[in-house]
Amino acid sequence: MYKKPGYPKLVIDLNKLRNNIEHVRKMCDEQDVEIAGVIKGCSGLIPCARQFERAGCSYIASSRLEQLEPLREAGIQTPLMMVRIPMLSEAEDVVRICDYSLNSEVTVLRELNVQARLQDREHNVILMADCGDLREGFWDKDEMVDVAEMVEKELKNLHLAGVGVNVGCYGSVLATPEKIQELVDIAERIEERIGRELEIISGGATSSLMRVIDGNLPSRVNMLRCGEGILLNYDLPHLYGYEMDNMYQDAFKLRAEVIEVKDKPSHPVGEIGFDAFGHQVQYEDRGIRRRALVGLGKCDYGDPSELICCEEGAEVLGASSDHTILDVQDVKRDLQVGDIIEFDIKYATLVYLTNSPNIDKVYI
Numbered sequence: 001m002y003k004k005p006g007y008p009k010l011v012i013d014l015n016k017l018r019n020n021i022e023h024v025r026k027m028c029d030e031q032d033v034e035i036a037g038v039i040k041g042c043s044g045l046i047p048c049a050r051q052f053e054r055a056g057c058s059y060i061a062s063s064r065l066e067q068l069e070p071l072r073e074a075g076i077q078t079p080l081m082m083v084r085i086p087m088l089s090e091a092e093d094v095v096r097i098c099d100y101s102l103n104s105e106v107t108v109l110r111e112l113n114v115q116a117r118l119q120d121r122e123h124n125v126i127l128m129a130d131c132g133d134l135r136e137g138f139w140d141k142d143e144m145v146d147v148a149e150m151v152e153k154e155l156k157n158l159h160l161a162g163v164g165v166n167v168g169c170y171g172s173v174l175a176t177p178e179k180i181q182e183l184v185d186i187a188e189r190i191e192e193r194i195g196r197e198l199e200i201i202s203g204g205a206t207s208s209l210m211r212v213i214d215g216n217l218p219s220r221v222n223m224l225r226c227g228e229g230i231l232l233n234y235d236l237p238h239l240y241g242y243e244m245d246n247m248y249q250d251a252f253k254l255r256a257e258v259i260e261v262k263d264k265p266s267h268p269v270g271e272i273g274f275d276a277f278g279h280q281v282q283y284e285d286r287g288i289r290r291r292a293l294v295g296l297g298k299c300d301y302g303d304p305s306e307l308i309c310c311e312e313g314a315e316v317l318g319a320s321s322d323h324t325i326l327d328v329q330d331v332k333r334d335l336q337v338g339d340i341i342e343f344d345i346k347y348a349t350l351v352y353l354t355n356s357p358n359i360d361k362v363y364i
């Protein structure tokens with residue numbers, strides 16, 4: 001039977017990951033903000049999820065039930081949170097698997113309540129407000145307050161744990177103090193209506209960490225749902241210029257094997273049509289150049305332009321499903337077939353790689 005020789009592989013440094021989680025958790029702890037560690041970025045890999053538990057996250061969260069369910073079987077005790085608003089058809093499993101879910105639809109809330117009653121449980125819900133990013137959440141805030149009251153008074157097997165907001169996902173809206181304060185204002189309207197305090201005000205994802213660092217997170221916000229900033233720590237330093245000392249950016253590294261090295265023209269030779277994915281591509285003619293192929297492709301990581309090649313002098317030219325093409329003309333070492341090339345990765349790449357059965361995951 002065919003047995004994979006070990007490349008391509010994703011090398012995952014659990015100590016670096018753990019360090020990142022602990023650092024973010026402590027930073028938030030000082031401002032009385034709890035962390036829901038979001039594991040969807042690494043497709044819920046259990047050894048990674050375990051680091052979130054060990055580092056003392058209050059919740060472990062994912063957008064997918066199939067990533068959360070195995071955590072229970074693996075003995076992870078941390079409360080589990082579903083961060084994609086549930087499909088109506090998965091309500092039963094949401095209640096069975098998760099302690100918390102984020103919600104924005106009355107129909108789903110009613111179904112969660114029915115399922116919780118059938119399972120003789122109380123399920124915790126967080127109502128999502130859409131404050132302008134235009135993905136999930138109540139747009140009509142009067143409706144949101146009404147629904148909160150209904151959950152509180154009528155849906156006996158649901159517990160209204162709090163409210164949340166998401167920004168910077170679809171609409172690229174920044175988590176400014178004013179934007180997050182909009183959520184706090186809604187929370188206070190709900191508290192007035194139901195006559196008690198909400199336990200959770202969940203003020204966003206990694207992009208809201210900037211408010212923790214700057215010390216201007218609205219004070220009533222007491223929970224953030226954090227994935228990228230912990231797993232990769234790429235966006236805050238690279239997109240927003242925050243110095244993230246004491247945080248690693250290479251907890252995940254990709255290694256791939258060179259399968260061909262040859263001098264070839266840099267412009268395709270022949271009449272030009274479409275590439276393997278049906279795109280028309282512009283090719284730059286730089287004359288004859290040394291090129292290397294490595295044995296993985298778009299099937300494994302999505303978009304080759306998101307790969308960050310660690311080999312000095314090498315440049316990612318492009319890819320098809322199963323091949324990645326590098327310009328290695330300026331690489332100092334004498335690159336040979338069988339050599340290994342390392343890559344740093346960004347969020348989308350990490351999602352694809354951790355999902356790909358072709359990629360060996362090696363923990364160090």
Ligand SMILES: *Cc1c(COP(=O)(O)O)cnc(C)c1O
Pocket residue numbers: 038040041063083084102166204205206207225226227228229
């Ligand atoms: C993915 C997701 C998060 C985590 O986002 P990061 O940018 O990775 O921190 C938080 N909340 C919701 C609702 C999400 O879907």
